[in-house]
Amino acid sequence: MKSETTIRVRYAETDQMGVAHHSAYVAWLELARVDWLSAAGLDYAAIEESGIFFPVVELGLQYKRPARFNDEVRVTCWLAELASRKFVMRYSLHIGEKEIATAFTTHVPQDGEGKARRLPAELMRRLERAR
Amino acid sequence: MKSETTIRVRYAETDQMGVAHHSAYVAWLELARVDWLSAAGLDYAAIEESGIFFPVVELGLQYKRPARFNDEVRVTCWLAELASRKFVMRYSLHIGEKEIATAFTTHVPQDGEGKARRLPAELMRRLERAR
Amino acid sequence: MKSETTIRVRYAETDQMGVAHHSAYVAWLELARVDWLSAAGLDYAAIEESGIFFPVVELGLQYKRPARFNDEVRVTCWLAELASRKFVMRYSLHIGEKEIATAFTTHVPQDGEGKARRLPAELMRRLERAR
Amino acid sequence: MKSETTIRVRYAETDQMGVAHHSAYVAWLELARVDWLSAAGLDYAAIEESGIFFPVVELGLQYKRPARFNDEVRVTCWLAELASRKFVMRYSLHIGEKEIATAFTTHVPQDGEGKARRLPAELMRRLERAR
Numbered sequence: 001m002k003s004e005t006t007i008r009v010r011y012a013e014t015d016q017m018g019v020a021h022h023s024a025y026v027a028w029l030e031l032a033r034v035d036w037l038s039a040a041g042l043d044y045a046a047i048e049e050s051g052i053f054f055p056v057v058e059l060g061l062q063y064k065r066p067a068r069f070n071d072e073v074r075v076t077c078w079l080a081e082l083a084s085r086k087f088v089m090r091y092s093l094h095i096g097e098k099e100i101a102t103a104f105t106t107h108v109p110q111d112g113e114g115k116a117r118r119l120p121a122e123l124m125r126r127l128e129r130a131r
Numbered sequence: 132m133k134s135e136t137t138i139r140v141r142y143a144e145t146d147q148m149g150v151a152h153h154s155a156y157v158a159w160l161e162l163a164r165v166d167w168l169s170a171a172g173l174d175y176a177a178i179e180e181s182g183i184f185f186p187v188v189e190l191g192l193q194y195k196r197p198a199r200f201n202d203e204v205r206v207t208c209w210l211a212e213l214a215s216r217k218f219v220m221r222y223s224l225h226i227g228e229k230e231i232a233t234a235f236t237t238h239v240p241q242d243g244e245g246k247a248r249r250l251p252a253e254l255m256r257r258l259e260r261a262r
Numbered sequence: 263m264k265s266e267t268t269i270r271v272r273y274a275e276t277d278q279m280g281v282a283h284h285s286a287y288v289a290w291l292e293l294a295r296v297d298w299l300s301a302a303g304l305d306y307a308a309i310e311e312s313g314i315f316f317p318v319v320e321l322g323l324q325y326k327r328p329a330r331f332n333d334e335v336r337v338t339c340w341l342a343e344l345a346s347r348k349f350v351m352r353y354s355l356h357i358g359e360k361e362i363a364t365a366f367t368t369h370v371p372q373d374g375e376g377k378a379r380r381l382p383a384e385l386m387r388r389l390e391r392a393r
Numbered sequence: 394m395k396s397e398t399t400i401r402v403r404y405a406e407t408d409q410m411g412v413a414h415h416s417a418y419v420a421w422l423e424l425a426r427v428d429w430l431s432a433a434g435l436d437y438a439a440i441e442e443s444g445i446f447f448p449v450v451e452l453g454l455q456y457k458r459p460a461r462f463n464d465e466v467r468v469t470c471w472l473a474e475l476a477s478r479k480f481v482m483r484y485s486l487h488i489g490e491k492e493i494a495t496a497f498t499t500h501v502p503q504d505g506e507g508k509a510r511r512l513p514a515e516l517m518r519r520l521e522r523a524r
Contacts, residue, residue, distance in 0.1 A: 016441075017441075017446055017448065019448075022419065022448070022449040022452060023416055023419035023420055023423075026415065026416035026419060027416055030416075048409075053410055055410065055412075055415070055456070055459075056415040056456060057455065057456050057457075058453075058454065058455050058456065059415060059452070059453070059454040059456075060451075060452070060453050060454075061451065061452040061453075062450065062451050063448070063449060063450050063451065063452075064450075066448075066507065114459060
């Protein structure tokens with residue numbers, strides 16, 4: 001399953017080069033990830049309340065074309081790899097027909113104290129089904 | 132007592148107008164406030180750990196001149212008003228000799244559940260002394 | 263005329279108090295302002311390309327209740343004061359039926375070099391009509 | 394040559410997990426990069442004024458341990474690869490003795506219109522010398 005999230009580039013996200021600053025994309029990926037989880041029937045806020053967190057342990061971003069103020073950026077997101085102790089989300093960002101960036105984030109499930117833990121079986125099943 | 136905090140404008144803080152975006156200043160004020168507390172012998176991280184929080188309930192900012200990438204901004208900060216249920220911090224921002232902005236933030240002490248509470252006597256005393 | 267903009271609180275906008283950081287609101291106001299201009303038939307990107315900028319010279323924000331991760335915040339925006347050299351936008355932020363914040367921003371039209379200038383007559387007319 | 398930049402984690406950079414949000418690191422790398430260039434005798438603001446820009450075309454970040462509010466993060470930065478049309482900066486982030494993250498950014502020199510161009514000979518020489 002792929003989810004699609006549309007972001008409008010904020011003025012605050014531009015820099016003096018006149019384009020969206022490369023750090024802004026990281027928050028966009030996060031929005032897309034939350035939407036993907038939601039489309040998979042998972043509410044990230046509720047997951048955290050249950051004591052499980054999905055911190056980012058690795059991030060990769062390739063920038064191909066700039067995004068500008070007020071551009072509509074479409075972020076496609078999917079689950080690329082899944083194991084009980086680690087999963088990888090991938091992202092493709094488009095403006096119109098043009099791909100402007102690709103990205104991945106790797107996540108390690110943790111408890112509230114920051115200790116790595118296995119994905120609970122029910123969560124794992126849902127992620128597997130939505131993959 | 133007045134504290135002084137020096138900030139270097141980050142590239143990420145600029146916008147396509149070629150100056151520091153007006154939202155960036157809000158984080159600068161916060162840095163200055165933490166430094167003021169520290170100069171007053173108070174560690175904000177420790178205050179939070181003790182279960183007291185100083186959320187901002189009001190914010191005012193006047194922008195007089197722009198700040199640019201890599202500019203060194205000096206934020207002077209002081210406690211302007213103090214009561215057991217509310218206090219006001221004031222700020223003056225300079226680049227070189229020129230004042231570029233003034234600001235204030237109003238804070239209401241709260242507990243971890245977001246309920247307003249009086250400043251503990253010891254905290255109140257220290258703030259009063261540093262005023 | 264009042265415009266309405268809906269923002270979903272980003273995880274990146276939360277802080278360790280567990281609520282949206284007070285600086286995040288400033289970007290939300292900007293999104294609402296751009297939407298108001300758009301509803302008034304004005305494209306802010308095009309206005310800037312024509313060499314006119316609306317920098318914020320004053321900002322006021324009152325925070326009444328916190329916003330949390332994934333909350334849907336509705337920002338109502340309107341033009342409160344209009345003169346050829348200065349205008350004021352006002353904002354009311356709601357989550358559901360509850361008002362969580364109010365704000366204003368004051369703007370002084372400038373050219374690309376940062377010199378104050380009068381609003382061009384056509385722009386003035388459109389703002390007046392949309393008021 | 395390696396440069397060292399010290400950053401204090403801003404409250405605004407924390408998220409509801411109680412740690413610095415992973416997007417904050419991207420701005421820290423940028424600060425470190427600007428400092429490295431400065432240590433190499435190069436002023437990035439002046440480089441941009443001369444019409445050359447170093448946009449990030451690729452970004453990689455590995456997060457090993459969290460950073461918390463007010464932590465002092467030391468970012469070591471160096472030039473890892475250099476060619477006339479592309480260069481790679483590497484970063485190692487420490488709190489105390491512990492490495493908390495590693496990163497790289499790849500840059501492609503561009504002109505003001507976003508066209509890739511060779512590094513001017515003088516710039517290339519200075520980067521080579523500082524490597």
